Amino acid sequence: MEYRIEVENLNVYFDELRVLKDVNIKIRKNIVTALIGPSGCGKSTFIRILNRMNDLIDTFRMDGGVLLDGEDIYDPKVDVVDLRKRVGMVFQKPNPFPKSVFDNVAYGLRVHGLTDKDALGERVEESLKAAALWDEVKDKLDKSALGLSGGQQQRLCIARTIAVEPEVILMDEPCSALDPISTTKIEDLIHKLKKEYTIIIVTHNMQQATRVSKYTAFFLHGEIIESGTTDQIFVEPRDKRTEDYITGRFG
Amino acid sequence: MTKSKNEFIIEKGLLITALSSIVIIALIIIFIFIEGLPAMESYGPINFIFGLDWSPSDNQFGVFPMIIGSLGITALSLLMAVPLGLFCAMFLAEVAPNSMRKILKPTIQTLAGIPSVVYGFFGLIILVPIMREQFGGTGFSMLTASIILTVMILPIIISVSEDALRSVPHEYKEASLALGATHWQTIKNVIFPAAIPGIITSIILGMGRAIGETLAIIMVAGNVVQIPHSIFDPVRALTSNIAIEMGYATGIHYNALFATGIVLFLMIIILLIFANYLHYKKKVTIGGGYL
Structure with a gap:
C-alpha cells in the first residue's frame, strides 16, 4: 500500500501552547481518511498543517516531518504556492468569492496562468460536473455565486478546488453548516471523488465518518489516540477513550 | 408602565x-x-x-473659470492621491507587520487632524519656492494647490480604504491562498475587488474634502480668475472666491458671492450623486460589499 502523506513526530505550537503532540500518521493514496475528535482537539490545526495554512498565523511554530509523496513540505526550498495547488482545501463555512459562478471555478485556473477562453470554459464545465453541480448552475454561470444555496455553494467550493487538479483534498467539516439533504449530496460526491483524489475529512459527525471513510484517526487533546480502518475504530476500538468518544460518553 | x-x-x-x-x-x-x-x-x-469674466467693479459676474479651477484642482489631487492612497492602504492592510501598522495607522489618522492653514502655510513657505525654481513662474499654481490637497486628503483615503480592505472576510483570503494563488494575486483579484465599495467611499470623502477646501488653496493657488492653460498657471477656486471677497462685498457683489456658494453646492451634489451611483452599482454587481 502506497502512502500519500507521512507525518512523523509532529509538534505544533501557538506561542507557548502545544496544540499537537507527537503526531504520527500515514495517509494512504486515493482513499478517504476521517479525522474525528471533540472540539479543540487539534484536528483542524492538523489538516491546516498539510497545506501550510497555519503559516498565516504569526505565532505558529512546528517541528517534525510532514512528507507529501516522500518530500518534506516544510523544507525551505518548497514553494508554498505550488504545494497549495497540490493540496486543495474545502472549508467549514462555504466561502465562494463574491464573483460569478464561472469566475469562482475559473479563479484557480487563471491564477495558474490559464487564459484561453475555450480551455477555461471546458475546465469549468468539467469541474462543475465532477462536483455534481453542473445541471443546477449551467444556466446561471454568470450570476453571483452568493445567490446559490449553502449546499450549492459548498459544492461550488469543491468544484473550485478540483479545477486546479490537486492530489489531495482537505475537507474541514465541510457539512457542518449544511442541511441533511445537502450533506448527503456532498457525501455522495466524496464517494465519487475518492477514486481520483486522496481525501482527508475532519468531521464531528460519527455517522458521517463511518459512511464516507475507509480509515479513521481519533484525536484527543492534540494527540492521535488511535488510528486504523474505520471498521476497526468503530466496531472494536482498542483504546478506552476512543470507545468512550464514539459511544457518546464525552465530547 | x-x-x-x-x-x-x-x-x-x-x-x-x-x-x-x-x-x-x-x-x-x-x-x-x-x-x-x-x-x-x-x-x-x-x-x-458660463461667464468668463469676474470683475465685480464692472458688474461682471461669471464664475466659469472658478468652476474649472475647483474641478481642476480636485481632479488633479485625486489623480495623485488615489493611487498613492490605495497602495499605501494595501500595504497597511496586507503587508505591514502588526507592530508597524500599530505605529503607522494612528500617525496617518493624526495627519487628517492637522488644520488646513498649517498645510497652506507649509505650501506657501516650502512648496511655492520649490515650484518657482523647478517650473518657473510665480510658483503659485493649480499644481501647487493640488499637491497640498493630495497631502491633505491622503489620510482619509488611506484610513477608510484600509478599513474596507481589512473588513473583507478572512475566508476569501484563505480560499484564494488555498487554491495556490500568491499573496499579491489574492490582494489584486479577491481582496481589492471585494473592498471596492468601501474604496469608492474613501474617494468620495477625499473628493468632498478637496472640493470644499478653502484656506490652504487660497495660500498657494495664486487666485487669478482665469481658465488655466496648463497645470502651472495660477487659478482661483469657487471656495476661494467667497473667502477672498466676502470682507468688502456689498450689494449685488455680495449676492454674487452667495450665488457662487449655490454653484459650489450644486457641483458637489452632482459629484456626490455620480459617486454614489457608482458605489451602488458596484455593490449590486459584486453582491455584498464591505463598508
Whole structure:
C-alpha cells in the first residue's frame, strides 16, 4: 500500500501552547481518511498543517516531518504556492468569492496562468460536473455565486478546488453548516471523488465518518489516540477513550 | 408602565436630535439660496455659470473659470492621491507587520487632524519656492494647490480604504491562498475587488474634502480668475472666491458671492450623486460589499 502523506513526530505550537503532540500518521493514496475528535482537539490545526495554512498565523511554530509523496513540505526550498495547488482545501463555512459562478471555478485556473477562453470554459464545465453541480448552475454561470444555496455553494467550493487538479483534498467539516439533504449530496460526491483524489475529512459527525471513510484517526487533546480502518475504530476500538468518544460518553 | 414611558421619551428625543440637525442644514441651504438667487436672476443664471469674466467693479459676474479651477484642482489631487492612497492602504492592510501598522495607522489618522492653514502655510513657505525654481513662474499654481490637497486628503483615503480592505472576510483570503494563488494575486483579484465599495467611499470623502477646501488653496493657488492653460498657471477656486471677497462685498457683489456658494453646492451634489451611483452599482454587481 502506497502512502500519500507521512507525518512523523509532529509538534505544533501557538506561542507557548502545544496544540499537537507527537503526531504520527500515514495517509494512504486515493482513499478517504476521517479525522474525528471533540472540539479543540487539534484536528483542524492538523489538516491546516498539510497545506501550510497555519503559516498565516504569526505565532505558529512546528517541528517534525510532514512528507507529501516522500518530500518534506516544510523544507525551505518548497514553494508554498505550488504545494497549495497540490493540496486543495474545502472549508467549514462555504466561502465562494463574491464573483460569478464561472469566475469562482475559473479563479484557480487563471491564477495558474490559464487564459484561453475555450480551455477555461471546458475546465469549468468539467469541474462543475465532477462536483455534481453542473445541471443546477449551467444556466446561471454568470450570476453571483452568493445567490446559490449553502449546499450549492459548498459544492461550488469543491468544484473550485478540483479545477486546479490537486492530489489531495482537505475537507474541514465541510457539512457542518449544511442541511441533511445537502450533506448527503456532498457525501455522495466524496464517494465519487475518492477514486481520483486522496481525501482527508475532519468531521464531528460519527455517522458521517463511518459512511464516507475507509480509515479513521481519533484525536484527543492534540494527540492521535488511535488510528486504523474505520471498521476497526468503530466496531472494536482498542483504546478506552476512543470507545468512550464514539459511544457518546464525552465530547 | 414607566418602562414604556422611558422608551417613548428616548425614542422621541432621538427623533428630535436627528430632525434638528437636518433642519439646521436645510435652513442654511435656504438662506444661501435666498441671498444668492437675486444675483443669478439679475445677471442671468447661464451668464453667471458660463461667464468668463469676474470683475465685480464692472458688474461682471461669471464664475466659469472658478468652476474649472475647483474641478481642476480636485481632479488633479485625486489623480495623485488615489493611487498613492490605495497602495499605501494595501500595504497597511496586507503587508505591514502588526507592530508597524500599530505605529503607522494612528500617525496617518493624526495627519487628517492637522488644520488646513498649517498645510497652506507649509505650501506657501516650502512648496511655492520649490515650484518657482523647478517650473518657473510665480510658483503659485493649480499644481501647487493640488499637491497640498493630495497631502491633505491622503489620510482619509488611506484610513477608510484600509478599513474596507481589512473588513473583507478572512475566508476569501484563505480560499484564494488555498487554491495556490500568491499573496499579491489574492490582494489584486479577491481582496481589492471585494473592498471596492468601501474604496469608492474613501474617494468620495477625499473628493468632498478637496472640493470644499478653502484656506490652504487660497495660500498657494495664486487666485487669478482665469481658465488655466496648463497645470502651472495660477487659478482661483469657487471656495476661494467667497473667502477672498466676502470682507468688502456689498450689494449685488455680495449676492454674487452667495450665488457662487449655490454653484459650489450644486457641483458637489452632482459629484456626490455620480459617486454614489457608482458605489451602488458596484455593490449590486459584486453582491455584498464591505463598508
